[in-house]
Amino acid sequence: MIRLEKRPQPSRTFAYLTPLLAVLATFFFGGLLFAALGKDPVASILTIFWEPLFGEFSFYYRPQLLIKGAPLVLIAIGLSLGFKAGIWNIGAEGQYIMGALFGAGVGLAFYPAESFLIFPLMVLAGGFGGWLWAMIPAVLKVKFGTNEILVSLMLVYVAEQFLASMSLGLLKNPEGFGFPGSRNLQQYDSAHNAEIIVGSGMHWGVVAALIAVIFAYVLLARHRLGFAVRVTGEAPRAARFAGVNPSRLILFCLGTSGLLAGLAGLFEVSGPAGQISIDFNVGYGFTAIIVAFLGRLHPIGIVLAGLLMALTYIGGDIAQSQLGLPAAAIQVFQGMLLFFLLALDMFTNYRLHFGRTEAA
Amino acid sequence: MDLSVINPILLFAALMSAATPILFAATGELIVERAGVLNLGVEGMMIVGAICGFAIAVETGSPIVGFLAAAAGGALLSLLFAFLTQITLANQVASGLALTLFGLGLSALLGQGYVGIKPPRLPDVNFGFLADIPLIGPIVFSHDPILYVGLILVAAVWATLKFTRAGLILRAVGENHDAAHALGYKVVRIRTLAIMFGGACAGMGGAYISLIRVPQWTEGMTAGVGWIALALVVFASWKPWRVLLGAYLFGGITQLQLNLQGAGVAIPVEYLAMSPYLITIVVLVILSADKSAAPGSLGRTFHASS
Numbered sequence: 001m002i003r004l005e006k007r008p009q010p011s012r013t014f015a016y017l018t019p020l021l022a023v024l025a026t027f028f029f030g031g032l033l034f035a036a037l038g039k040d041p042v043a044s045i046l047t048i049f050w051e052p053l054f055g056e057f058s059f060y061y062r063p064q065l066l067i068k069g070a071p072l073v074l075i076a077i078g079l080s081l082g083f084k085a086g087i088w089n090i091g092a093e094g095q096y097i098m099g100a101l102f103g104a105g106v107g108l109a110f111y112p113a114e115s116f117l118i119f120p121l122m123v124l125a126g127g128f129g130g131w132l133w134a135m136i137p138a139v140l141k142v143k144f145g146t147n148e149i150l151v152s153l154m155l156v157y158v159a160e161q162f163l164a165s166m167s168l169g170l171l172k173n174p175e176g177f178g179f180p181g182s183r184n185l186q187q188y189d190s191a192h193n194a195e196i197i198v199g200s201g202m203h204w205g206v207v208a209a210l211i212a213v214i215f216a217y218v219l220l221a222r223h224r225l226g227f228a229v230r231v232t233g234e235a236p237r238a239a240r241f242a243g244v245n246p247s248r249l250i251l252f253c254l255g256t257s258g259l260l261a262g263l264a265g266l267f268e269v270s271g272p273a274g275q276i277s278i279d280f281n282v283g284y285g286f287t288a289i290i291v292a293f294l295g296r297l298h299p300i301g302i303v304l305a306g307l308l309m310a311l312t313y314i315g316g317d318i319a320q321s322q323l324g325l326p327a328a329a330i331q332v333f334q335g336m337l338l339f340f341l342l343a344l345d346m347f348t349n350y351r352l353h354f355g356r357t358e359a360a
Numbered sequence: 361m362d363l364s365v366i367n368p369i370l371l372f373a374a375l376m377s378a379a380t381p382i383l384f385a386a387t388g389e390l391i392v393e394r395a396g397v398l399n400l401g402v403e404g405m406m407i408v409g410a411i412c413g414f415a416i417a418v419e420t421g422s423p424i425v426g427f428l429a430a431a432a433g434g435a436l437l438s439l440l441f442a443f444l445t446q447i448t449l450a451n452q453v454a455s456g457l458a459l460t461l462f463g464l465g466l467s468a469l470l471g472q473g474y475v476g477i478k479p480p481r482l483p484d485v486n487f488g489f490l491a492d493i494p495l496i497g498p499i500v501f502s503h504d505p506i507l508y509v510g511l512i513l514v515a516a517v518w519a520t521l522k523f524t525r526a527g528l529i530l531r532a533v534g535e536n537h538d539a540a541h542a543l544g545y546k547v548v549r550i551r552t553l554a555i556m557f558g559g560a561c562a563g564m565g566g567a568y569i570s571l572i573r574v575p576q577w578t579e580g581m582t583a584g585v586g587w588i589a590l591a592l593v594v595f596a597s598w599k600p601w602r603v604l605l606g607a608y609l610f611g612g613i614t615q616l617q618l619n620l621q622g623a624g625v626a627i628p629v630e631y632l633a634m635s636p637y638l639i640t641i642v643v644l645v646i647l648s649a650d651k652s653a654a655p656g657s658l659g660r661t662f663h664a665s666s
């Protein structure tokens with residue numbers, strides 16, 4: 001008879017160990033999945049995780065790691081604050097879209113004027129757009145007690161429709177021969193989020209992500225607000241005695257995550273993506289949820305998890321073109337990772353007890 | 361713009377069909393939540409049900425077998441959630457999200473070979489002369505059998521919760537799992553069964569979209585219906601008949617907005633397509649003031665030692 005026994009203190013060893021174990025378990029079961037799809041499991045795993053880093057064309061793929069990782073880390077940092085406090089913003093995808101729309105909108109409004117002020121203005125607008133979109137569930141939760149999970153998620157679908165409407169209407173490229181989608185911001189110098197060092201993948205979004213990581217780290221470790229976030233999640237009653245104002249915390253957590261998701265959208269649309277189009281969003285807002293959990297809701301962990309997830313995207317693309325591995329297989333792979341993480345997390349809070357159950 | 365092209369009789373008939381996927385998913389989730397478990401994976405179980413049902417219906421040529429497969433697929437996927445939340449005691453919100461993310465990927469993977477195929481059609485139930493009654497006939501008696509199964513399901517769930525011992529035990533587990541455990545009920549087992557029931561219902565709802573509503577397979581075709589179903593359970597204050605009412609309300613809005621798109625109203629298509637989601641938010645706001653009806657142990661992890 002195997003029984004679960006609650007640990008008096010969560011195990012620190014397992015808190016660090018479970019993400020690694022989860023990754024290993026995902027390698028194993030992901031390999032089985034690839035084998036079931038008729039692909040060589042070892043070759044598939046190597047293509048996804050080795051090729052982009054150390055393969056023949058790694059000089060091309062390594063910068064991609066920063067490009068794909070930055071939005072994931074930026075969004076996940078914001079989400080982790082809320083998740084820590086038990087405030088569930090799962091609509092980051094929508095906030096990401098709105099950030100891109102607001103930011104690109106401001107940039108395109110100035111077209112074809114050139115000024116060094118345009119890009120900073122776009123950054124502000126992008127952050128504002130995401131913040132605004134997250135404020136809807138935040139205010140509704142504070143004022144009416146509405147469930148923020150459902151509202152933030154519903155707003156993803158609204159934002160997607162809004163994106164379609166904008167790329168077919170207001171923001172459509174007047175010189176685009178009737179094709180949907182905006183002007184390409186990469187060809188508009190003042191609005192282009194260009195690489196800071198050419199060929200490194202290092203654009204302003206990466207800088208923003210690093211700043212966000214440092215801020216989040218300091219906030220959680222040293223600041224009173226970070227303490228409020230932690231204590232609310234771990235002991236809500238104690239938080240009230242400690243004088244934490246739950247409404248302000250909700251506004252702060254949702255607002256920050258919206259802001260960061262909006263920034264991620266802006267940096268993406270003005271840089272790697274280049275334009276507003278119907279299928280501009282590719283699910284970073286949802287993958288960031290996995291990143292946040294895999295990183296243990298800790299800023300440093302999120303950086304590592306973000307890079308790993310970016311790797312699955314890049315490696316997934318390579319595996320798709322070289323081995324014909326379907327894109328959906330990578331999505332399943334990412335989902336699996338979250339499953340194993342959640343399941344193995346049991347060992348952090350409980351330990352297995354072997355032996356007979358004594359009568360309680 | 362020509363609103364006269366919208367035939368009210370056809371609108372009402374289509375409304376019942378539009379409401380059915382939400383109805384299935386929400387009724388299943390109602391049972392899950394009455395057992396004290398919050399499963400946010402409805403969307404994932406629906407989409408997996410949609411592809412399981414579609415694939416099996418195409419392979420066997422029988423839509424009914426397809427629906428059974430959809431229920432089995434949804435229930436099987438929900439077992440993953442049950443394992444995470446009941447055995448390894450993981451956070452229910454996170455596990456539900458994981459289920460949805462995983463389900464969306466899995467369905468896309470399973471559905472690769474099925475894009476652009478027409479599924480076998482499920483004939484409507486023949487009610488004989490009843491279908492000829494003016495007004496009521498075309499609205500009520502001109503549908504496929506699964507739609508009626510949905511209605512029977514709501515009635516059965518209502519009766520089970522209200523009149524049977526099983527329903528009472530389920531509610532006890534949901535209201536206070538420690539008390540139920542002290543009385544000797546197997547909390548984990550009961551909850552696992554409830555989760556599986558919810559998965560089967562969500563799967564059926566998903567298959568209704570891919571086999572009857574659309575009928576076709578496209579990636580991500582449930583488009584948030586699972587989340588609307590979750591909102592609907594709150595809207596319904598965890599009462600079966602109000603789930604029915606709410607599902608018809610949302611079905612009506614969905615159908616009306618589709619008809620308005622067809623009628624060429626001056627509002628752009630995208631804004632009409634937003635409306636079901638916006639209305640869900642509005643309804644949630646109006647009803648969120650009253651949380652007294654929520655099961656007492658909803659979303660809390662149960663461990664026999666605590």
